[in-house]
Amino acid sequence: MSGVEAVLLFSPNSSHYRRFAEADPDEDLLVVAPNNTVDAETYVELPLEFDNVRDRIRFGIEGALERGLVEDEDIVACSVRIFDGDPDGVVRVRVTESMRSGIYDLFANSRAEPGVIRDVFEVAIELGKKGQKGKPVGALFVVGDAGKVMNKSRPLSYNPFEKSHVHVGDPxxxxxxxxxxxxxxAFVVSDSGKIASAYRYLEPAAEGVDIPKGLGARHMAGAAITRDTNATAIVLSESDGLVRAFKRGGLVLEIDPEEY
Structure with a gap:
């Protein structure tokens, strides 16, 4: 395809992939899909199937950026499915560094299942939009590596989920x-989405944790627990209403629920 540095094929079937590969053997083809079912040489994992085509494209391009497969200012062609059936549309996109939002790393490289992180985000975003009985509320969700998180925290009160087997995502x-x-x-959620506990006091020390100025104890605790475990912390701020994600002791994503 002329005028582009690479072609991104989103969830192609074998015949669709073969058609592009045979049309120009020298073309840089990148398959973006949940699984590499077509045995493509260059593959970017798509851990979530986005209903919104724009989000799907941005996520795929960010994954390609993270892997060094495309660069800033590259023009890429994205073959995507807009309606039911095979991919039926091609969109040209200019790659920019601003597409590195942190979302790809959060979903593709976290210990917890991508769908679990998505479900927790949706709860936090809904809380950010509506609050608790119309009033702003803060919340802290620690997702993944639940056993280690439980060992580095203590209960503040009775755990209502102690003997239950309920999962986040259930309405x-x-x-x-x-x-x-x-x-x-804090809420503690397992890799698979089981809610292990509520009302946990996180005990890791805050030394060495670098968070933006103005963020309080809830954010510090969330960042610190991700430094000492393989968990991801998702924090809703009561003061500014933003949802933030922390991994490896640092801030990786910030979302305004009103713009989501």
């Missing part, structure tokens, strides 16, 4: 999470 459970968010402590 009824999400209502429970929103209700419990008005009380102190």
């Amino acid at each position: 009824i459970v999400n209502v429970m999470l929103k209700e419990f968010s008005r009380l102190d402590g």
